[in-house]
Amino acid sequence: MSKILLTGGTGYIGSHTAVELINAGFEVVIVDNLSNSSADVLNGIERITGVKPEFVKADCADMESMVSLFNRYPDICSVIHFAALKAVGESVEKPLQYYQNNITSLLNLLFLLNERCAASNFVFSSSCTVYGQPDNLPVTELSPYKPASSPYGNTKKIAEDILRDSVHASKSLKVVALRYFNPIGAHPSAEIGELPQGKPDNLVPFITQTAAGVRDKLMIFGNDYNTPDGTAIRDYFHVVDLAKAHVIALQRMIEGKSKQNFEVFNVGAGKGITVLEIVETFKRVTGTKLNYEFIGRREGDIEKVWADTSLANNELGWNPENSLGEALLSAWRWEKKIRNIL
Ligand code: NAD
Ligand code: WQD
Numbered sequence: 001m002s003k004i005l006l007t008g009g010t011g012y013i014g015s016h017t018a019v020e021l022i023n024a025g026f027e028v029v030i031v032d033n034l035s036n037s038s039a040d041v042l043n044g045i046e047r048i049t050g051v052k053p054e055f056v057k058a059d060c061a062d063m064e065s066m067v068s069l070f071n072r073y074p075d076i077c078s079v080i081h082f083a084a085l086k087a088v089g090e091s092v093e094k095p096l097q098y099y100q101n102n103i104t105s106l107l108n109l110l111f112l113l114n115e116r117c118a119a120s121n122f123v124f125s126s127s128c129t130v131y132g133q134p135d136n137l138p139v140t141e142l143s144p145y146k147p148a149s150s151p152y153g154n155t156k157k158i159a160e161d162i163l164r165d166s167v168h169a170s171k172s173l174k175v176v177a178l179r180y181f182n183p184i185g186a187h188p189s190a191e192i193g194e195l196p197q198g199k200p201d202n203l204v205p206f207i208t209q210t211a212a213g214v215r216d217k218l219m220i221f222g223n224d225y226n227t228p229d230g231t232a233i234r235d236y237f238h239v240v241d242l243a244k245a246h247v248i249a250l251q252r253m254i255e256g257k258s259k260q261n262f263e264v265f266n267v268g269a270g271k272g273i274t275v276l277e278i279v280e281t282f283k284r285v286t287g288t289k290l291n292y293e294f295i296g297r298r299e300g301d302i303e304k305v306w307a308d309t310s311l312a313n314n315e316l317g318w319n320p321e322n323s324l325g326e327a328l329l330s331a332w333r334w335e336k337k338i339r340n341i342l
Pocket of ligand 1: 007008009010011012013014031032033034035036037058059060061081082083084085086101105125126127128180181182183
């Protein structure tokens with residue numbers, strides 16, 4: 001079985017996907033420039049699977065490095081492309097860095113696959129951010145793009161356009177774009193998990209750090225939304241379930257089951273959950289206290305979004321297996337592990 005290239009594979013979602021791919025019998029090669037992760041993640045993957053993936057430290061946005069990578073692994077024609085900068089706020093301050101990194105990385109990979117592979121399979125990490133604030137909920141894959149609320153979100157929309165046009169022009173490329181909603185949690189072994197650098201932007205790592213005493217209190221951005229408890233609604237689901245969706249998407253293309261050469265799937269729990277519901281569920285399943293305070297809305301936040309996942313359920317046969325409680329408990333187990341809390 002030919003090797004699968006995971007770009008950004010020592011990152012949060014990539015590392016969990018590496019575990020599921022290895023468990024499914026695939027050989028993976030990880031390329032990552034370690035701009036937002038550590039090579040130690042490879043040891044965590046090995047402790048879970050017994051296999052330490054081949055690893056190359058390189059910048060996907062650097063064509064020379066990518067040429068030497070593909071020369072080293074000439075049989076790679078299947079790629080899962082996680083590598084990107086993903087901090088929404090930072091993208092507003094440094095748009096050129098985000099466009100250069102996220103778009104150039106994608107272009108380099110597509111050029112090389114087009115040049116070297118008679119048939120190639122490409123799974124892309126897209127995001128529900130392309131929907132903006134949908135007019136109708138739950139949001140389906142046919143819901144229209146909304147103007148991007150950040151340069152980061154725009155890189156995802158641009159990337160989908162590049163992929164759609166590349167598939168149209170190519171006879172060899174197949175693509176599945178997975179539009180992730182809000183993945184949370186960590187592998188049940190607590191050997192890998194989310195490792196935000198510095199102060200977390202995202203809700204769940206901020207909650208677990210607050211519960212661990214690393215942060216004084218959780219600031220909840222806005223409780224004046226038009227929602228049952230006034231706090232914003234998102235579609236949170238377990239990162240292991242997301243990882244498994246990548247294996248299924250890859251197998252779909254390898255086994256020739258794609259209905260079109262460019263396919264898009266929403267991946268989420270298909271349920272809208274408020275911030276306060278996350279907080280209360282976390283306290284219930286972990287038995288911890290959690291200090292929090294309501295402050296003003298965060299700029300760029302939308303009010304509510306959750307997925308219609310029927311296409312992934314019916315076409316991919318993918319359904320999330322973990323409950324919200326398990327996802328939050330796994331996040332807490334991981335936080336306690338990295339903080340050496342019993
Ligand atoms: P992450 O930052 O943990 O992982 C991304 C990895 O890519 C990191 O290890 C980083 O070092 C690497 N990387 C970045 N630029 C690179 C480059 N030029 N060359 C090589 N490696 C590079 O993020 P994540 O949460 O695992 O996200 C993975 C993908 O999923 C990203 O494309 C992100 O935009 C997308 N996504 C994430 C979420 C989420 O909530 N985490 C939601 C929607 C989409
Ligand atoms: C969730 C909710 C916040 C932190 C972002 C990106 C998206 C994707 C996932 C990359 C919101 C609230 C948060 C806090 C809070 N990333 N919150 N206090 O904003 O839905 O999505 O991450 O692709 O593209 O936009 O996720 O976890 O940041 O926030 O009240 O300290 O929690 O306002 O309502 P979000 P999030």
